[in-house]
Amino acid sequence: MLRLTEIKLPLHHQDEMAELKAIILAKLAITEGDLHHFTVFKRGIDARKKSDIQLIYTLDLDVANEQQLLQQFAKDPHVSPSPDTRYKFVAQAPATLTERPVVVGLGPCGLFAGLLLAQMGFKPIILERGKAVRERTKDTFGFWRGQELNTESNVQYGEGGAGTFSDGKLYSQIKDPKHYGRKVLTEFVTAGAPEEIMYVSKPHIGTFKLVSMVEKMRANIIALGGEIRFSSRVDHIHIEDKQLTGITLNNGERLNCRHLVLAVGHSARDTFQMLYDAGVYIEAKPFSVGFRIEHEQSMIDSCRWGPNAGNPILGAADYKLVHHCKNGRTVYSFCMCPGGTVVAAASETGGVVTNGMSQYSRHERNANSAIVVGIHPEQDYPGHPLAGIELQRKLEQAAFHLGGADYHAPAQLIGDFLKGSSSADLGAVQPSYTPGIKLTDLSALLPDYATAAIREAIPAFEKQIRGFAKADGLLTAVETRTSSPICIKRGADLQSLNVKGLYPAGEGAGYAGGILSAAIDGIRVAEALALQMLQQP
Structure with a gap:
């Protein structure tokens, strides 16, 4: 070729x-x-x-x-042999193998770790603290309609992971010399994703398509001998002589295992605490906090595509923005959702968290993205490795009370935020967040350095996208779950630095950021685990 x-x-x-x-x-x-x-x-x-x-x-x-x-x-330089992008399995479990690996978490990372292990014949046991994807969808949409928050079944917890309620973006900037990304996309197409994701430059799927795809992939794992257990939270990890020996589930069951993929996602705060208490080596890592910003999608389309706005090949336009501030901070757009909505992403009672979501069509009226400020453990939350979690929680609880203590999100017009005055009335941009918003003053919600940085960045972004600093654009608070605030350190063999048999993986462990990179990390970890189980180099 x-x-x-x-x-x-x-x-x-x-x-x-x-x-x-x-x-x-x-x-x-x-x-x-x-x-x-x-x-x-x-x-x-x-x-x-x-x-x-x-x-x-x-x-x-x-x-x-x-x-x-x-x-x-x-x-x-534009003519070369085509690289071989076909996936090749690194191992195959013998029929005599009696041990079964365990995968904790059924987001993109755990899903692909489990799928790969099943395809290699290892018959994994996959544990998910939340519910199956359709039950989880009912709970999540119910919360958005004003019902009670289910702390074990929401945007963060349940089959499909946090990526299920997102734009379904399937692109990443990570290096992928072994073409694992093609394996991920191929499996998604097999499960029902549009074939265009194999070739468009920024593929996406959207929530409704992801739901049915996840179900088909689950069925495939089960058909290959895997086992999936929902409502199964890991409450304790057993370690003897630095070797993983088992886990205890929330129902009190002890499950013996010596090989476990930990793919719990970036919001499993109680799990992080449990691991830390058990002695697993964890470090704090940088993450970012800020707001969701909404504009009319037609404005973004016009700025990006000019007279070609509306062309079906181009679709709804996106953007990616970065500004380096005078106070040394960096502000950037994150998880941009063209033609989407701002969603309630809380997983703990008494906290408000925002995220963004789009359907495949991207036909909603507004564009939204996170506008966030990078923060660093040594500078902003030194000391305890889990201190970043407490900073996130503090901001989420403050947003909850500022929004009226009923899961309405505090919000402010861009113009008022830049001037430092409270908002009283909406402009042209109608909020998409449900259960609803409360107009207020967001100035004191974030740390002073973050507020100052965002106030400097928004006018700077106006130079790249005309109308970005438009006075009646909307900011909704608070965005805290950009990435995991911790890193569960692992070695070259992808095992925990101090617990043999424990494979930290994906976004929660600090090794991915988004659906595609998390899925790729799941493949890498599954390969390493399989080879180690067979004691191959």
């Missing part, structure tokens, strides 16, 4: 595949008979000139005289 990169088509083309074929034949100077087949590996967008947006392709070709063409174009 031959790979061509940087192949361009104008946004307004007539027949995509026919025009790409003509470009291939012309570039390689071959006949139609020499081109047996080609596929689109990746399609990106170059929108630097809004009046002339280009589509940028990476193509894989099956051609005659492949080696001759490679020699002919040896100096062309």
Whole structure:
């Protein structure tokens, strides 16, 4: 196979595949008979000139005289052999193997760790403290409609993990030399995701599609001999001579195991405390806090796409913004959700947490993202490794009371926030957060350095997206769950530094940030665990 990169088509083309074929034949100077087949590996967008947006392709070709063409174009950086991106299993469990590995958590990391172990024949036992995805969805939507918060079944806890109630973004900036990302996308397509996620530059799925996909992947794991237990929280971990020997569940059951993937997500605060008390080595790590910001999606589309706004290929526009402040802080946009909603993401009583979510269509009126400030343990919460958790909790509880102590979120117009005055009336941007918002003054909610940094950053972002600092845009508080505030340190073998058999993994352990990177980490950890169980190097 031959790979061509940087192949361009104008946004307004007539027949995509026919025009790409003509470009291939012309570039390689071959006949139609020499081109047996080609596929689109990746399609990106170059929108630097809004009046002339280009589509940028990476193509894989099956051609005659492949080696001759490679020699002919040896100096062309855009012609090369296609890499082999097929996934290859590193191990296969023998029929005589009696031990079963345990996976804790059924978010993207635990889901893929469990799937890989099942596909390799290890028949994993997967524990999830929350409920199955459809029951969990009922609890979550019920909370958004004003019902009681279920602290074991919500945006954070349950089958599918926090990513189920998100934009379903499937892109990452991590290095992936073994093409694990292709394995993840392939499994998602097999489970019902749109095939376009295999080639568009910023693929996403959306909540409703994710629900059915997760169910199909669960069924696959069970069909391969895996076992999945819901409402099964790990309350204690047993360690003897620095070796994991078992766990105790919330129903009092002792489950013996010597190999466990810990994929609990970034909000499992009670689990982090339990691990720390048991002596597992944990360090504090940086994370970020701030607000959700909402604008009308039409404004973002116009700024990003110009006269091409509304084109179905482009869809709803996103953005990524960073500003380095005078006080040494960095403010950046995070988890941008085009055509989405701000959602209630609390997992503890007496706290308000915001997040963002989109459906596959991204057709809601507003765009939203987190506008957050980076904070650091040595500077902002020194001392105890779990101090970052307490900082998060303090901010969430303050937001709860500022919002009226009924899970309404405190909110403020952008213009009023920049001036330091309380908001009384909404403007053009209507809030999407449910159960609802309470207009107030957010100035004192965050630490002073964070408030000052965001006030400096929003006008700076206006220079990149006209209207970003528009006075009637909306800020909703508080965003605290950007990433895990801890790191459960592991060695080169991916096991805990001081507990053999314990494999910290994914976002909660500090090794991922988002669906794709968490799933990839689950694959890496599953491979390491499988090889260790078989005592292979």
